[in-house]
Amino acid sequence: MREPRPQFAEERETKIGETGHHFRHCNANFRCSNSTAPPRSLQVPPPHQAPQYVDEDCADFLPWLRQKAGVEISSVLSIGKSIYGRSLFACKPIQAGDCILKVPYSVQLAPDNLLPSISSLLGEEVTDVAKLALVILVHQKLGQASEWAPYISCLPTIAEMHSTIFWSDEELKMIRISSLYQETLKHKVQIEKDFSSIKHVLDRFPEFFEDVTLHNFKHAYNLVESRAWISTRGVSMIPFADFFNHDGFSETDVLSAEFEQVSEVTSSSLRIMSIHSRPFLAILGVVIADENYAPGDQVLIRYGKFSNARLLLDFGFILPCNKYDKVCLESNGSCRLSKTFFYQSLIIKRSIFLLPWMHHNPLVQVEVSVPHRDHLRAMKLDLLDKHTTPPLKGVNDFSSLGNGFLVMEVKSSSGKGRGIPQSLRALARVVCCTSSQVLVIYKDKIFVCSPELQDLATEATQNDGGLARIPLKNRAREVQAHQFLRLRFDHIIDNYNAALESLTHHSSLLGKHARRMQVARGLLIGELRVLESASAWLKNYCETLIVKDNNQKT
Numbered sequence: 001m002r003e004p005r006p007q008f009a010e011e012r013e014t015k016i017g018e019t020g021h022h023f024r025h026c027n028a029n030f031r032c033s034n035s036t037a038p039p040r041s042l043q044v045p046p047p048h049q050a051p052q053y054v055d056e057d058c059a060d061f062l063p064w065l066r067q068k069a070g071v072e073i074s075s076v077l078s079i080g081k082s083i084y085g086r087s088l089f090a091c092k093p094i095q096a097g098d099c100i101l102k103v104p105y106s107v108q109l110a111p112d113n114l115l116p117s118i119s120s121l122l123g124e125e126v127t128d129v130a131k132l133a134l135v136i137l138v139h140q141k142l143g144q145a146s147e148w149a150p151y152i153s154c155l156p157t158i159a160e161m162h163s164t165i166f167w168s169d170e171e172l173k174m175i176r177i178s179s180l181y182q183e184t185l186k187h188k189v190q191i192e193k194d195f196s197s198i199k200h201v202l203d204r205f206p207e208f209f210e211d212v213t214l215h216n217f218k219h220a221y222n223l224v225e226s227r228a229w230i231s232t233r234g235v236s237m238i239p240f241a242d243f244f245n246h247d248g249f250s251e252t253d254v255l256s257a258e259f260e261q262v263s264e265v266t267s268s269s270l271r272i273m274s275i276h277s278r279p280f281l282a283i284l285g286v287v288i289a290d291e292n293y294a295p296g297d298q299v300l301i302r303y304g305k306f307s308n309a310r311l312l313l314d315f316g317f318i319l320p321c322n323k324y325d326k327v328c329l330e331s332n333g334s335c336r337l338s339k340t341f342f343y344q345s346l347i348i349k350r351s352i353f354l355l356p357w358m359h360h361n362p363l364v365q366v367e368v369s370v371p372h373r374d375h376l377r378a379m380k381l382d383l384l385d386k387h388t389t390p391p392l393k394g395v396n397d398f399s400s401l402g403n404g405f406l407v408m409e410v411k412s413s414s415g416k417g418r419g420i421p422q423s424l425r426a427l428a429r430v431v432c433c434t435s436s437q438v439l440v441i442y443k444d445k446i447f448v449c450s451p452e453l454q455d456l457a458t459e460a461t462q463n464d465g466g467l468a469r470i471p472l473k474n475r476a477r478e479v480q481a482h483q484f485l486r487l488r489f490d491h492i493i494d495n496y497n498a499a500l501e502s503l504t505h506h507s508s509l510l511g512k513h514a515r516r517m518q519v520a521r522g523l524l525i526g527e528l529r530v531l532e533s534a535s536a537w538l539k540n541y542c543e544t545l546i547v548k549d550n551n552q553k554t
């Protein structure tokens with residue numbers, strides 16, 4: 001799920017699902033953005049070019065929805081087609097602030113639409129996503145006999161969906177270097193788990209589920225993940241509203257910018273929930289235009305501040321130059337508090353929903369080891385154990401990336417370097433403290449001690465407890481620590497370049513596979529950009545320190 005998007009949850013720097021915010025229910029406001037922004041996806045031409053304003057396939061959809069709702073849903077939007085699939089276009093001039101869409105709860109599909117005879121058999125572990133997937137499967141089976149048929153028939157087929165959960169093993173290999181690879185495997189396992197937990201119920205209702213395979217279930221599941229929103233009814237499919245496409249270039253923060261306004265000024269319902277531990281915010285029912293639109297403009301919303309990996313996993317597309325791309329350097333293993341793992345390796349992963357029960361070996365692994373022969377090893381481990389806070393707490397795209405260092409693009413190599421987590425730099429500072437050992441004899445025992453590490457410990461205690469958060473007084477050591485990090489980044493960069501190089505040789509791929517290869521390349525290129533920006537920043541940082549040092553000496 002995602003953001004206010006279809007399941008529109010916000011991908012923010014804080015884990016929304018854990019903030020404890022709970023908004024009175026409501027009709028939420030979505031700000032929409034005009035499709036005159038630059039092209040957004042790999043699929044050219046841009047969406048505002050020659051849109052087909054009326055989607056003939058949906059001819060009976062709006063009259064049906066209006067009749068079912070008993071009210072006008074929107075008088076200013078029409079359903080059309082763009083390169084993004086079904087899309088919403090302004091059919092009349094729209095002014096900022098206009099309410100452009102209202103979808104009553106009565107025409108939303110939620111888990112409570114499941115027949116009580118079915119839902120009563122489902123265990124508590126069955127998620128809302130899985131339940132809503134079952135609702136979709138029931139209506140798919142009913143076909144034209146379903147009262148939701150005009151909507152269900154508008155949903156994309158599995159062949160039209162490109163989430164990496166539908167990629168073949170061969171296709172997935174193309175993104176093996178990215179953490180999305182692990183995320184995808186983990187997510188597939190989660191879906192399989194959900195399927196096994198409902199299988200006995202499916203068997204009890206052959207009239208609805210006789211032919212349902214894991215494949216069909218996955219399809220329905222991803223329909224929910226790529227289109228559902230969160231409402232007070234839980235995860236909901238909102239017909240018509242789920243035809244909005246995503247605009248990653250929009251500066252409008254659908255979630256947070258609207259947040260207070262919605263909860264305070266309108267009677268809207270904003271609610272933050274978490275599906276599969278993924279943070280997302282959802283809003284519902286009412287969409288307010290945030291800018292003016294001329295007839296024919298595609299009206300887009302921002303699903304969330306999603307990196308390409310997340311867009312690809314949930315929605316099956318990526319954006320070129322996605323400013324929300326991130327890379328995660330993750331401490332290895334399932335147990336980040338393990339001193340050994342914490343020190344011994346850092347793994348670079350792209351950030352997305354990594355689920356904790358998966359332990360496949362990541363392809364890119366960077367050793368940041370404290371050699372066993374390091375006399376300070378025990379002390380370093382102890383210090384880190386005492387002072388290091390979980391580096392990724394609350395900042396990850398993916399629920400399971402609790403162990404890593406989330407690296408975002410550093411906009412300027414001479415800037416503040418905010419894309420490189422302090423905790424990662426701190427780790428490098430500690431790891432690089434390798435000298436100044438002294439032996440202390442205490443109670444007839446010999447202890448190895450380091451004034452340098454001791455200083456860090458004192459400094460941490462005197463400040464906020466964070467270890468090595470400020471530059472080391474010893475400038476040469478500070479440079480050494482950052483050069484050490486840069487080496488690791490450069491190693492990963494080399495691996496990304498090699499992976500990209502290998503993708504260019506997949507010329508035999510056709511159709512869907514060729515498209516997926518293009519997407520895989522786009523994903524890796526975006527992550528490489530983040531890595532290169534970090535490396536450039538580290539280089540600049542070291543050079544600046546060296547110059548300062550030289551100036552002081554002369």
Ligand SMILES: C[S@@+](CC[C@H](N)C(=O)[O-])C[C@H]1O[C@@H](n2cnc3c(N)ncnc32)[C@H](O)[C@@H]1O
Nearest residue numbers: 006041084085086226242243244245246315317
């Ligand atoms: C909520 S639905 C939007 C309506 C959808 N286009 C349809 O045909 O029903 C989300 C899906 O739309 C497509 N989509 C939305 N925004 C996109 C974008 N910026 N670039 C490419 N595809 C996009 C993706 O297939 C995504 O899974």
